[in-house]
Structures are given as C-alpha cells and as structure tokens.
Amino acid sequence: MPIARNNINSKNKAMNLQSIYIILLMTITINCSAESNKVAILYSDVMLEHRTGENHPEKPERLSSAVSAVKKNNALSKYFIWPAITKASNDYIQLAHTDDYINLVKSEVERLDGDQQVLLSTGDVVISKDSDEAARFAVGAGIAGIDQIMAKKASSAFALVRPPGHHATSNRGMGFCVYNNIAVAAKYLQKEYGLKRILIVDYDVHHGNGTQDIFYSDESVFYFSVHQHPFYPGTGREIETGQGKGKGATLNVELPEGSGDKSLISAFEQNLVPAMENFNPDFILVSSGFDGHKDDLLGGLSYTSKGYKSVATILTKLAKEYADGRIMFMLEGGYTASSTNNSIIAVLEALTETSE
Numbered sequence: 553m554p555i556a557r558n559n560i561n562s563k564n565k566a567m568n569l570q571s572i573y574i575i576l577l578m579t580i581t582i583n584c585s586a587e588s589n590k591v592a593i594l595y596s597d598v599m600l601e602h603r604t605g606e607n608h609p610e611k612p613e614r615l616s617s618a619v620s621a622v623k624k625n626n627a628l629s630k631y632f633i634w635p636a637i638t639k640a641s642n643d644y645i646q647l648a649h650t651d652d653y654i655n656l657v658k659s660e661v662e663r664l665d666g667d668q669q670v671l672l673s674t675g676d677v678v679i680s681k682d683s684d685e686a687a688r689f690a691v692g693a694g695i696a697g698i699d700q701i702m703a704k705k706a707s708s709a710f711a712l713v714r715p716p717g718h719h720a721t722s723n724r725g726m727g728f729c730v731y732n733n734i735a736v737a738a739k740y741l742q743k744e745y746g747l748k749r750i751l752i753v754d755y756d757v758h759h760g761n762g763t764q765d766i767f768y769s770d771e772s773v774f775y776f777s778v779h780q781h782p783f784y785p786g787t788g789r790e791i792e793t794g795q796g797k798g799k800g801a802t803l804n805v806e807l808p809e810g811s812g813d814k815s816l817i818s819a820f821e822q823n824l825v826p827a828m829e830n831f832n833p834d835f836i837l838v839s840s841g842f843d844g845h846k847d848d849l850l851g852g853l854s855y856t857s858k859g860y861k862s863v864a865t866i867l868t869k870l871a872k873e874y875a876d877g878r879i880m881f882m883l884e885g886g887y888t889a890s891s892t893n894n895s896i897i898a899v900l901e902a903l904t905e906t907s908e
Contacts, residue, residue: 592706594693602686604678609887621893639688647739675726687730694737709880718760751833756841757851759788781806809852813859842886849887857898864902
C-alpha cells in the first residue's frame with residue numbers, strides 16, 4: 553500500500569507541474585498577444601515648438617488638436633501605447649540627406665532667436681529657432697515606431713508628427729518639409745533590421761516629390777502615390793516610373809480635382825494591390841496626408857474619413873499578406889482640424905479592427 557500511495561503522490565505532482573506549465577504558457581501567450589495587438593502612437597510636445605506664424609496652415613495647433621482627439625477617444629484608447637521618442641541624430645538623418653543640407657538647416661536655424669521666423673533658403677519652408685529640434689523629433693518618431701513594431705511591442709504604429717516630410721529631397725527642404733521623415737524610416741528599416749523590400753504609400757493630396765526623388769533609382773523601395781494633378785509640386789506624372797535599377801518601382805496615379813472616395817479606393821485596388829504580387833514588401837510605410845479630404849483648407853479632392861478608413865483596411869490586409877502585419881503611418885498634410893482629426897481616428901479604427 554505505501555508503494556501505491558507514493559505512485560499516486562508522484563502522479564499528482566506530475567499533473568500539478570503540468571498544469572502550472574500550461575498556465576504559464578497561456579499567460580505568456582496572452583501577454584505577448586496583448587502587446588502585439590497594440591497600436592503605438594508616436595508624439596512629442598517638442599514638435600509644437602516649430603513656429604510657422606499665426607496664419608500659416610502648417611501650424612502647431614493642427615498637431616495638438618489631432619493628439620487631443622486621439623487621447624479623448626475612449627473607444628480606442630485601450631489599444632494604444634505611447635512610447636517615449638527621442639530626436640534623431642545626424643547618423644540617422646544622413647541615411648536620406650546630405651551632410652551639406654543637414655548643416656545648412658542647423659546653421660540657418662541657429663541664427664534665429666525669439667519669435668523670429670524666416671524662410672529656409674532652399675524653399676518654401678518657414679523656420680524658427682526650434683525648427684531643427686522639432687524636425688529631428690519628427691524623424692525620431694518614425695524610428696521609435698519601427699522599433700516598437702520590430703520588437704513586437706505593437707502590431708502597427710501611427711506617428712503624429714510635424715513638420716511633415718514627403719516634399720524634402722536629399723538636399724532641399726520645401727513644401728513645409730524639413731527632413732523626409734518616411735525616407736529615413738525606410739532606410740533605417742534596411743540598415744538596422746536588414747529588411748530587403750519596403751513599400752512606401754503616399755495618399756496626400758500633393759505628390760511626394762522628395763520621397764520619389766530619394767528612391768527613384770532604388771529597386772528595394774517601392775513608392776506608390778495617388779494625388780491630385782495638376783497641383784503642387786507638379787511632379788508625380790504616371791510616366792514617372794523610376795530609373796536604372798529602380799525602373800518599375802515607382803507607381804503614380806493622378807486624380808483630377810473633385811475626385812472622391814471611389815477614385816481613391818480604385819487606385820489602390822486596381823494599381824497597388826496587383827503590383828504587390830511581384831514586389832512582396834517586408835514592411836509598409838504610409839505617408840498619411842489628409843489634405844485630400846473634401847473639407848480641407850488646401851486640397852481640391854473630395855475624400856471622406858470613410859475613404860481613408862477603406863484605404864487603411866486595404867493596406868493592413870496587404871501588410872498581413874506580405875509583411876507579417878508590419879505597417880506604420882506617418883502624418884503628412886491635413887490643414888482643417890475637424891476633417892484631419894476624424895480621418896486619423898478612422899485610420900486608427902481600421903488598425904485596431906485588423907489587430908483583433
């Protein structure tokens with residue numbers, strides 16, 4: 553009998569250990585799943601210190617209003633994490649910009665003091681004494697978002713940043729843009745994580761001439777833009793498809809003034825989706841400009857927040873199919889607070905729905 557009792561005790565211990573193991577495994581799985589289903593929101597108050605003037609459309613209030621709208625959305629807040637971000641060093645900015653240009657921005661900003669505001673010598677960009685610092689935080693937000701996704705602390709990210717970036721070329725700031733935030737992000741993904749193929753999608757009302765220019769000869773980065781034409785900056789014609797090794801890795805869709813959601817969604821379904829069958833991106837970056845909204849101050853298109861949500865859903869599905877779900881949105885244009893805020897929330901709804 554003592555032998556039988558010992559056998560029973562041994563079996564009970566084994567069963568208890570097995571139960572503990574299963575519980576621990578389930579707990580780890582649940583915790584990992586909870587983290588990976590989060591959307592990282594990247595933001596810093598430093599970006600509000602880029603002063604452009606009271607009547608300038610790209611003013612601090614457009615960003616502070618957007619951040620407030622995101623924070624006040626109780627239905628979605630449980631999905632968000634707000635990681636700390638730091639400013640990007642020259643080592644990172646140099647991934648997409650020349651040393652001469654980086655030094656030019658620094659020197660022209662350092663000459664300013666107080667409330668002084670002037671135009672950057674390379675183009676139509678208002679700068680003030682804290683503009684370089686703010687622009688470096690905008691770049692840093694993209695880097696932080698990538699790190700969150702690659703570490704599986706978040707399934708996706710939205711960088712709420714200013715100044716915007718997609719008009720900045722490697723050696724020239726223009727169109728309200730100092731550094732090309734999304735171009736640095738793409739280069740960072742390749743350098744730090746060894747990813748081979750990056751898709752950059754741009755649905756701002758304006759063509760992202762800077763992003764296209766930086767990657768025009770690069771077959772490893774596919775640039776897709778749907779934008780109003782004719783319109784600033786005049787680039788983005790459908791005959792512009794890349795050059796050299798990058799031939800075929802640029803895809804532009806021009807939309808006439810007044811085009812709405814149907815045209816926007818069709819551009820994605822009929823052009824981008826088929827193109828990705830051959831490209832197979834490892835990560836998707838989105839230049840998320842909302843100045844194509846029908847109520848925007850500057851644009852001439854007629855998108856709605858529902859249209860932006862539909863596009864975000866298409867993109868998250870592409871990310872799941874090709875890129876292990878990895879996708880990050882970065883704010884570009886959008887100059888009417890109500891329409892921009894509603895559109896950002898619509899995109900975040902799409903991200904949280906697909907993460908469940």
